[in-house]
Structures are given as structure tokens and as C-alpha cells.
Amino acid sequence: MTGITKTFPGVRALDDVSFRLFPGEVHALLGENGAGKSTLIKVLTGVYPADQGSIRFEGENLQLSGPHQAQQAGISTVYQEVNLCPNLSVAENVFIGREPRRFGRIQWRVIRRRCDELLQRFDLHLDPSSMLSSHSIAIQQMVAIARGIDISARVLVLDEPTSSLDADEVEQLFRVVRTLRDEGVAILFVSHFLDQVFALADRMTVLRNGRLVGEYQTSQVSTVEVVTKMIGRELEALTQIQDQPNRTAGALDSRPVVLAAEGLGRRGSVEPLSLAIREGEVLGLAGLLGSGRTETARLLFGVDVADSGTLRVDGQEGILRSPAAATRRRLAFCSENRKTEGLIPELTVRENIILALQAARGWTRPLSRRRQEELIAGYIKTLRITPSDPELVVGNLSGGNQQKVLLARWLITQPRLLILDEPTRGIDIGAKAEIQRLVVNLSDDGMAVLFISAELEEVLRLSHTVAVLRDRRLVSVLPNADLSQESILELIASGVSS
Amino acid sequence: MTRHRLFWPGLILILLLFSNLFFTPDFFSIQVRDGHLYGSLIDILRLGAPLILVGLGMTLVIATRGIDLSVGSVVAISGALACLWISRLPDMNQLSGVLVAIVLGVLLAVALGLWNGFLVAALGIQPIVATLILMVAGRGLAQLITSGQIITIRSSRYALIGAGYWLAVPFSILVALGVFALAGLVVRRSALGLLLEAVGGNPEASRLAGIHSRRLVWLVYGFSGLTAGIAGLMISSNVSSADGNNAGLWIELDAILAVVIGGTSLAGGRFSFTGTVVGALLIQTLTTTIFTIGIPPETTLLFKALVVTLVCLLQSPAFRAKVLYRRRRPGPAEPSPSQPTSQLEVAG
Numbered sequence: 016m017t018g019i020t021k022t023f024p025g026v027r028a029l030d031d032v033s034f035r036l037f038p039g040e041v042h043a044l045l046g047e048n049g050a051g052k053s054t055l056i057k058v059l060t061g062v063y064p065a066d067q068g069s070i071r072f073e074g075e076n077l078q079l080s081g082p083h084q085a086q087q088a089g090i091s092t093v094y095q096e097v098n099l100c101p102n103l104s105v106a107e108n109v110f111i112g113r114e115p116r117r118f119g120r121i122q123w124r125v126i127r128r129r130c131d132e133l134l135q136r137f138d139l140h141l142d143p144s145s146m147l148s149s150h151s152i153a154i155q156q157m158v159a160i161a162r163g164i165d166i167s168a169r170v171l172v173l174d175e176p177t178s179s180l181d182a183d184e185v186e187q188l189f190r191v192v193r194t195l196r197d198e199g200v201a202i203l204f205v206s207h208f209l210d211q212v213f214a215l216a217d218r219m220t221v222l223r224n225g226r227l228v229g230e231y232q233t234s235q236v237s238t239v240e241v242v243t244k245m246i247g248r249e250l251e252a253l254t255q256i257q258d259q260p261n262r263t264a265g266a267l268d269s270r271p272v273v274l275a276a277e278g279l280g281r282r283g284s285v286e287p288l289s290l291a292i293r294e295g296e297v298l299g300l301a302g303l304l305g306s307g308r309t310e311t312a313r314l315l316f317g318v319d320v321a322d323s324g325t326l327r328v329d330g331q332e333g334i335l336r337s338p339a340a341a342t343r344r345r346l347a348f349c350s351e352n353r354k355t356e357g358l359i360p361e362l363t364v365r366e367n368i369i370l371a372l373q374a375a376r377g378w379t380r381p382l383s384r385r386r387q388e389e390l391i392a393g394y395i396k397t398l399r400i401t402p403s404d405p406e407l408v409v410g411n412l413s414g415g416n417q418q419k420v421l422l423a424r425w426l427i428t429q430p431r432l433l434i435l436d437e438p439t440r441g442i443d444i445g446a447k448a449e450i451q452r453l454v455v456n457l458s459d460d461g462m463a464v465l466f467i468s469a470e471l472e473e474v475l476r477l478s479h480t481v482a483v484l485r486d487r488r489l490v491s492v493l494p495n496a497d498l499s500q501e502s503i504l505e506l507i508a509s510g511v512s513s
Numbered sequence: 514m515t516r517h518r519l520f521w522p523g524l525i526l527i528l529l530l531f532s533n534l535f536f537t538p539d540f541f542s543i544q545v546r547d548g549h550l551y552g553s554l555i556d557i558l559r560l561g562a563p564l565i566l567v568g569l570g571m572t573l574v575i576a577t578r579g580i581d582l583s584v585g586s587v588v589a590i591s592g593a594l595a596c597l598w599i600s601r602l603p604d605m606n607q608l609s610g611v612l613v614a615i616v617l618g619v620l621l622a623v624a625l626g627l628w629n630g631f632l633v634a635a636l637g638i639q640p641i642v643a644t645l646i647l648m649v650a651g652r653g654l655a656q657l658i659t660s661g662q663i664i665t666i667r668s669s670r671y672a673l674i675g676a677g678y679w680l681a682v683p684f685s686i687l688v689a690l691g692v693f694a695l696a697g698l699v700v701r702r703s704a705l706g707l708l709l710e711a712v713g714g715n716p717e718a719s720r721l722a723g724i725h726s727r728r729l730v731w732l733v734y735g736f737s738g739l740t741a742g743i744a745g746l747m748i749s750s751n752v753s754s755a756d757g758n759n760a761g762l763w764i765e766l767d768a769i770l771a772v773v774i775g776g777t778s779l780a781g782g783r784f785s786f787t788g789t790v791v792g793a794l795l796i797q798t799l800t801t802t803i804f805t806i807g808i809p810p811e812t813t814l815l816f817k818a819l820v821v822t823l824v825c826l827l828q829s830p831a832f833r834a835k836v837l838y839r840r841r842r843p844g845p846a847e848p849s850p851s852q853p854t855s856q857l858e859v860a861g
Binding site: 337348362370 | 702703705708717718719720721723724725729782783
């Protein structure tokens with residue numbers, strides 16, 4: 016791809032970017048949110064036409080008019096969110112749209128046989144006629160890759176394939192990717208996890224603000240160098256945040272309790288649990304994927320209604336029956352799924368930010384336009400939301416900025432307790448540091464924060480207290496002072512503190 | 514400008530209006546006769562008023578990802594109840610009696626709308642199924658009210674709503690205009706519009722943001738009942754009779770069409786009252802044009818379908834990009850000026 020330029024209203028997403036991909040290599044595409052990675056992929060896979068520049072594929076000029084054509088040319092893409100049909104069988108998903116037919120009749124037996132062979136090749140042992148949704152996301156992702164490869168892909172694009180996988184599943188995926196590479200497939204790998212990039216990629220291309228920074232051999236650069244190239248400034252951001260517990264430990268016990276749950280639980284969701292969060296306290300919630308982290312947050316915020324136990328918010332007793340009731344008690348909840356449970360994509364940044372505040376006021380008491388603008392201008396600035404135009408449609412913003420918009424929506428309600436579910440997932444390192452620093456500042460100002468993250472290192476850095484969940488049960492609540500990643504891992508693994 | 518969502522429907526509306534000039538040279542003339550405004554344009558507005566009203570209610574329902582198929586039946590029911598009440602009056606022109614009839618008709622319509630809202634918002638039945646119940650059963654209810662007869666009334670006071678004039682202007686136009694202005698004011702001056710668009714845009718995210726989406730959805734079906742009820746009074750008043758079978762027949766389809774032509778997506782979210790009014794006027798103009806240019810009656814529906822298809826195609830950015838701009842945009846060689854805002858749909 017040479018000299019690719021793509022402009023969206025108000026944003027120059029790609030500016031004269033060139034990119035090379037060779038057969039038999041894994042090539043990582045790196046950059047912060049909004050650097051243009053997704054746009055470049057979408058140009059490559061025919062989703063967007065490029066405004067300028069050209070694509071040469073095996074020596075020939077490629078004019079792509081749509082994703083289908085790219086697929087036929089041999090460029091297959093597997094997206095972060097698996098885009099298969101969960102309600103169909105594995106075999107149907109692999110062959111959908113290109114079923115082998117004879118006399119117009121679909122040959123199911125051939126489909127099953129070929130699907131079986133294909134899955135064997137990927138070392139996947141599943142029943143081709145089982146429903147796709149009955150498998151884990153990792154398996155679904157590999158089925159998607161299998162489908163892509165079977166359509167005779169010579170280029171395979173993997174867009175954030177590992178963001179919802181656990182360590183074992185990532186390893187399984189990497190094995191498949193390496194096999195494919197050795198078979199001569201050119202693989203473009205996009206990920207926020209630098210260690211994964213370094214483990215898998217042969218070469219990497221770094222983008223920043225829609226421009227090409229450079230192309231590097233993995234063996235010749237260090238992680239720190241790459242990060243520096245991505246963010247364009249020295250990497251001090253993350254190290255600036257000192258360990259939270261050391262700064263304010265001890266002073267918390269005298270502060271009033273904001274939220275206290277006593278035996279709060281819901282059948283099929285989380286076992287009854289008890290925890291308390293004080294003003295200015297950051298409570299970290301650790302545990303594996305599926306250990307009940309998100310479910311706990313949903314229970315506290317009234318998204319799911321508890322069927323046992325009691326809840327006190329600022330001394331007021333009563334289980335919350337809806338998110339609306341929770342916002343009335345001045346709780347706030349940034350969901351981990353910002354697309355499905357967070358933002359309204361077609362509304363503007365301004366409308367998305369004022370939504371929770373406006374909902375709490377009710378529709379009969381609108382915020383005047385001027386008041387709205389006053390309120391959000393500060394947040395756009397402090398959170399560094401870019402582009403900073405509040406009238407842009409939020410769906411056009413990059414992931415990290417969407418996350419900031421969601422944060423702004425809740426900060427503007429000045430909550431007593433802020434529940435953050437995976438606020439740093441899928442966003443780049445610069446934005447991540449900004450959000451971490453924000454959490455520290457908020458707790459310094461007296462806000463209670465429930466911080467949920469899969470990254471233990473992050474939980475440990477920010478939290479005063481760490482609550483560990485295991486198999487949908489709260490196994491222990493400990494002050495951070497004498498915790499290490501190892502001791503938490505042990506709790507997660509065994510359920511008992513050593 | 515061609516990217517504005519009302520450009521194409523607006524253009525077709527104007528073209529349709531002008532095409533009438535070939536057949537009726539005085540199409541645009543508006544005269545004052547006996548202190549009343551007369552003219553083809555006035556007729557289009559007057560006859561289109563019920564559709565505008567029903568369309569306004571439908572707009573909000575569709576904005577919340579719903580649909581209201583029962584509006585035609587509600588039109589018949591409200592007209593039937595009002596006419597029945599008036600026909601039982603000792604003096605059909607008695608002011609208080611007529612007012613009671615109007616209030617009864619509207620209240621029943623609102624109640625039926627709230628019933629739809631109950632099924633959708635409280636019981637969680639899919640809107641198309643929930644309102645289909647009343648669409649079918651409502652015709653029966655209207656039949657019950659009229660005892661299967663066509664109720665004919667002679668009340669000049671009641672006739673004012675659909676056939677009368679006030680300050681030289683047909684009263685029905687004023688009513689439609691009033692409801693349009695009032696609804697627009699309430700929706701855009703309060704936060705109702707924003708919250709409805711949020712609920713339609715992403716229901717789960719809206720709930721998590723603390724919006725009482727159920728209440729809003731309920732309210733919206735009540736409003737749809739209200740506008741259908743007023744339209745029902747208007748239609749029955751215009752012909753001074755109530756026909757449980759045919760009053761408001763298929764008006765739900767025209768109303769949905771008006772909303773869609775007006776640029777409100779059936780997938781919910783952003784909505785436009787002005788768009789719906791343009792859509793409703795387009796449909797009414799089309800009906801009137803078919804009559805004035807003397808298209809054979811057996812082909813009118815086909816003709817209507819063709820024009821509507823054309824409007825819908827022209828509105829689709831994908832279709833325009835494929836057909837209209839093909840020759841003008843040879844390829845990626847063209848420099849890239851920053852694009853106007855409506856391109857957002859493509860990017861998003």
C-alpha cells in the first residue's frame with residue numbers, strides 16, 4: 016500500500032501512509048487509539064475506499080470496491096468482535112455464502128467432512144454441527160480464522176484478536192497463527208498488548224496521528240523504543256503514578272462509608288458477598304475472566320436486581336432495582352462494553368456526555384444548551400478528548416476517546432461512587448495512563464472508586480484495598496499494603512490466602 | 514445541500530406540485546370565496562391533515578424502535594364513539610354535547626394507545642405484534658360501537674373539525690399545525706427528544722445511563738393514540754359519519770411511509786417531525802395528482818408505488834453513490850476535500 020490518504024469529516028485519519036506485507040511473516044501494526052490502524056485495515060480490506068494512494072497485491076494493482084471483493088482477492092479479516100452467526104452451527108458458519116451444491120441442493124455431507132478436515136488442521140476438536148454460540152469466544156475466533164483461511168486467504172488480517180482471550184487461549188491462537196505463517200500466509204496482526212506483539216511478530220509498522228512513523232524488525236527494537244515511537248514522547252506517564260496505597264493508607268478508616276453491601280447476591284450471577292467502600296477509597300476488584308467481576312458491578316448498580324442481602328448507600332438502606340435508582344443515589348457505572356452498553360453511537364459527543372445527568376433530572380427539566388456546553392467543555396479539556404468538537408458524532412471517535420466520553424458522562428453527575436469496569440481495556444498506553452491518573456485524582460478529591468481490571472498490575476497500583484473474586488464468590492478483601500501480584504494470583508488460584 | 518436529508522423528498526414534492534400545472538393551469542392559485550380560502554394547495558393541506566397527525570405520533574414510536582400498526586383502527590374507534598354520542602344528543606348542535614363527544618373520542622384513543630404502551634413497555638411484547646392485536650381487534654371494537662352500521666350525524670359544530678373554517682383557513686389545517694408546533698416545542702425544548710433518540714439509538718446503554726425507558730416508551734404510544742384519535746375525529750367530521758370498516762383504513766401504512774420518507778430510520782434513533790410532515794404532504798400530493806392528471810384508477814396504486822420507491826432510493830446514500838455520482842467520480846485520483854457532515858453516515 017503506497018501513499019494512502021483517507022479523510023473523514025474533521026479528521027484526517029490517514030496521511031500518506033505506506034505499508035508492506037510479505038508472505039510468510041507476521042507483521043504487527045502499532046499505534047495509539049486514533050493513530051489510524053483501524054482505518055488502514057479498513058482500506059486494505061475494502062471497507063473504505065482510499066481518497067488517495069494505491070494498493071499493489073502480488074504485483075498487480077488492486078481496486079477494491081468492497082469487503083467481498085477483498086475477500087475474493089485473498090484478503091481475509093478476523094475482527095475483534097467475532098462477526099459470525101452465533102445461532103448457526105460451526106460448519107454452517109464456515110461455509111455460509113459458498114456452500115458446495117449439486118443440482119442446487121446443498122451438500123451437507125461434504126460440508127461436514129470438509130469442516131472436520133479444516134478443524135483438524137487447526138487442532139480444534141469440535142463437532143461441526145454444534146452451535147457456534149456453545150463455544151468460547153476463543154474457539155469462535157479460531158472458527159472465524161478457519162473460515163478466512165478456507166476462502167484461500169493469502170493475507171490474513173487479525174484485528175485485536177486477543178482482547179477477550181485468556182492466556183491459554185492466546186497461546187492456542189498463536190500456535191495456529193505460527194502454523195499459518197510457516198505455510199506462507201501473510202499475517203497482519205493488530206494488538207494493544209505489546210508483549211504479545213513481541214512474542215509473535217516478525218516485523219512491525221508504527222503509526223502516529225495518521226502518519227507513518229516507521230517499519231522495524233522486532234528483533235532490533237525494544238519495548239520502550241516502540242512505545243516512545245507510538246506516543247511520540249518519552250514514556251514517563253505510567254511511572255509517574257506512585258503506588259496509591261503508600262500515599263493515603265491509614266487515613267481512610269475514619270472516612271464515612273459510601274456503599275456497604277451485606278450478603279448481596281443473585282442466584283446464577285454472584286454468591287452473596289459483603290463489602291464496603293469508603294470516601295476516597297479505591298477498591299480494586301481482581302479475578303479471572305468469568306469470576307463474577309462484572310456481575311458484582313451490575314448488582315451494585317442495580318442493572319441486575321439482587322435477590323438476597325442488603326445494600327446501604329450513604330447510610331440509606333435498600334436494594335437498587337434499576338440503574339435509574341442507582342444514579343439517584345449518586346452511583347455511576349462505566350460498563351466494560353462501551354459499544355453495546357455505553358454509548359449511543361449516532362448521537363453527538365455533547366449529547367452522550369449529558370445523557371446520564373439529563374436522565375437523572377428527568378425530561379421535564381432540560382439543561383439549557385449553554386449550560387450543557389459549559390459543563391462539557393471542562394471535561395473535554397481535562398480528559399483530552401480529541402477531536403474536541405462536541406458536535407461530532409461519537410461513533411466516529413476512536414476507542415480511547417469513546418471511553419473518555421463515557422467517563423465524562425458519569426463524572427459530570429458528580430457521583431459519590433464511580434464503578435469502572437475495565438476502563439483501560441482496548442485503549443492505548445497514553446490514554447491508559449491518563450485514566451489511571453484520573454482515578455488517583457478523583458479519589459484524592461474524596462470520590463469512592465470501584466476499579467475492575469483484568470490487569471493485576473493496574474489493580475495493585477491504584478487500589479487501597481483489593482477484593483478477590485473466584486468462581487463468582489468473593490474470597491477475600493485485603494488492604495493493598497502487603498499484597499503482590501503473586502499473592503493475588505495465589506488467592507485467585509486457590510481461594511485461600513497463604 | 515443535496516446531502517440534507519430533506520433535500521430529495523422536498524425536491525420530489527416540489528416537482529410533483531409543478532407537474533400539476535400541465536394539467537391544471539390554476540393549480541397554484543388560491544382564492545378567497547365567501548371568506549374561505551380555496552385552491553388545490555389548500556385541499557392538499559386539508560386532506561393531508563389526518564395523515565400528518567397520525568405521522569407525528571408514528572414518528573416518536575418509530576424513534577424508539579417501535580411501530581404502531583393500530584392507528585387505523587384507533588382512527589375508526591374515536592370517530593365512531595364521537596359520532597355515536599352526538600347521534601344520541603337531543604340537539605346535535607348542542608355545544609356541550611359536542612365537546613363531550615370530542616373529549617370522549619380522544620380519551621378513548623389515548624387509553625388505547627396506553628394499552629399498546631402497556632403491552633410493549635411493561636410486558637415486553639414486540640411492538641409489531643402488540644399493536645397488531647389492536648389493529649385487528651380495534652376494527653371489531655369500532656363495529657361494536659357503531660352496531661355494524663354507518664352512523665350519520667348532522668352537526669355543524671362537529672363538522673367544524675374536519676370540514677369547517679376558522680379565520681378563512683380550514684380548521685383541520687390549523688389543528689394539524691397546532692399539534693405539529695406544540696409537539697415539536699415540547700420534544701425539542703424539553704429533554705424528551707434527546708432521551709427518546711437515546712432509547713432508540715441504544716436501549717441497553719440508555720437503561721444503564723439511568724433513563725426510564727419504559728415510561729418514555731409508554732408515553733410515546735399514548736401520544737400515538739392521541740394523534741390517531743384527533744385524526745379520527747377529523748375524518749369522521751369531514752364526512753359527517755362514522756364507518757367502523759373503512760375509516761382510517763391503511764392509514765398506518767401511509768403514516769409509516771411518511772415517517773420513513775421524512776428521514777427517520779425504522780431502526781430507531783434520530784427523528785424529524787418536519788421530515789414527517791414533508792413525507793405526509795408528499796403522499797397526499799401524490800394522491801391528489803393521480804386524480805387531477807387522470808391516471809386510470811386501476812393503475813393508481815402502481816403509480817404511487819413507483820414514486821415512493823424513487824423517493825426511497827434517492828434518499829439512500831449508497832444508491833446515490835452508486836448511480837448518480839458514478840460518472841463524476843472516476844476513482845481515487847481525485848483530491849480529497851474535507852467532506853460535508855452527512856458523510857458521517859457512511860463512516861459510522
